[in-house]
Amino acid sequence: MTLLTENSLPDIEGIRFPSYRREEITPGIIHLGVGNFHRAHQAVYIDELLSIDPNWGIVGVSMRSAQTRDRLKPQNFLFTVREREDDQQTGRVIGAILDILVLNEDQQEILSLASGDQISVITLTVTENGYCHTSSGDLDSTHPEIKHDLANPDNPKSVPGLLVAMLRARMRAGGAPMTILSCDNLAGNGEITQSVVTQLAGLKEPELARWITNNVAFPNSMVDRIVPRTSDSDIKDYSSLGITDLGLINTEVFKQWVIEDRFFGQTPNWKSSGVLLVSQVRPFEIMKLQFLNATHTALSYLGLLCGLSYIHEVMEDGLLRAFARNLMDKEITPVAATPDGIDLDAYKKSIMTRFSNNAIAYSTAQVATNGSLKLPERIFPALKAHLENGHAPPRLCMVIAAWLVCISDAKLSGQFSDPILPVSMKESCQGQTELIGDLALNEMLTNKLDVLVQAIREKGCREVLLSL
Secondary structure (H helix, E strand, O other): OEEOOOOOHHHOOOOEOOOOOHHHOOEEEEEEOOOHHHHHOHHHHHHHHHOOOOOOEEEEEEOOOOHHHHHHHHHOOOEEEEEEEOOEEEEEEEOOEEEEEEHHHHHHHHHHHHHOOOOOEEEEOOOHHHHOEOOOOOEOOOOHHHHHHHHOOOOOOOHHHHHHHHHHHHHHOOOOOEEEEEOOOOOOHHHHHHHHHHHHHHHHOHHHHHHHHHHEEOOOEEEEOOOOOOOHHHHHHHHHHOEEOOOOEEEOOOOEEEEEOOOOOOOOOHHHHOOEEEOOOHHHHHHHHHHHHHHHHHHHHHHHHOOOOEHHHHHHOHHHHHHHHHHHHHHHHHHOOOOOOOOHHHHHHHHHHHHOOOOOOOEHHHHHOOHHHHHHHHOHHHHHHHHHOOOOOHHHHHHHHHHHHHHOOHHHHOOOOOOOOOOOHHHHHHOOHHHHHHHHHOHHHHHHHHHHHHHHHHHOHHHHHHHO
């Protein structure tokens, strides 16, 4: 079996590969967090524009592990993105990533690269908890990694700490203005990035904080694409083409990237690769969070409780499928705002279609990960709007109850990770502020949750859903 490399590209049939000469590509972007989502999303957009402008190659940075670097380096950092929809599929080899550095091995090289004017954009996908922020979006100065970085600013461990170190190196080198672009599913992701970076810099280096304010743009962005984990069986299946690709990624056909049109320094011609530049990202962000992300999260916990392993299996269950549609139609739509010109019915239909795609094996446990960080953005806003109107919406309450049961059940919570874990059954029953924040002060809600949690534990999830 031939390994996917630059030399083996001519032997591959039936898939698309880079139309540009990789030796002519120079790095213009540093990306923190080179996981599957980045490689199936931002790297694909950048790959599109490299045939027009070769100055935007990506150098990835792994914050924790050398695993991705070690897997992709023998392949010259090439990998295949395979778009799948039911029984249809197309593949393309992505060549946008030129190198991957590992923080604890290549720190000086990372800082040196960031200090030079060749790099003018830093992007990041580090998950919600990578920003070390509080619920208000400020820097969490009590976070262990932030404490470490304050004591060891030249040897950072956290994402904010590394960004500050990179910007410090750039300031000292007299570097040009630049843009830092968060691509995580986090409301106001640019604002939060700016907040934690500027605050961390300001704690010990007010001059650096001022330089960041004047020389670094932090636009908000919204990203959308379903990217499940790649399994060994996926790689084996792909090898039927005669090529082994250890970096293979399966994803859906749909992809979207919306960026606030606010940059400093040189930036790619985003529009040429299909990025939507807008004056305000927030309306798009809210729509995605409150419809797509909220429903995805809801189905993950309900699916776990019903013993279903994948989101497409949840959608094959008539009771759960009806719950998803009714959640959007009856409880989210009445209180949600959408961008001008959006056909909301078509958008909701597309969500149902995407979740039903049986070629994308997105596990319920993967979607359930970090629920304590996701629920406040995805579920709580619509729930609060109903509560303010004197109504405890049954389906939104059911989502919270399902989450409480999952995080307090050792077998279920062992399938996913969440910074709030472990949680005892007693804690979930109390609905304390550590779990649901100020919602715990609403007696109408807590009474409803008590009933639902008890019913799920006694009767099972399906019986409770039938009663809604």
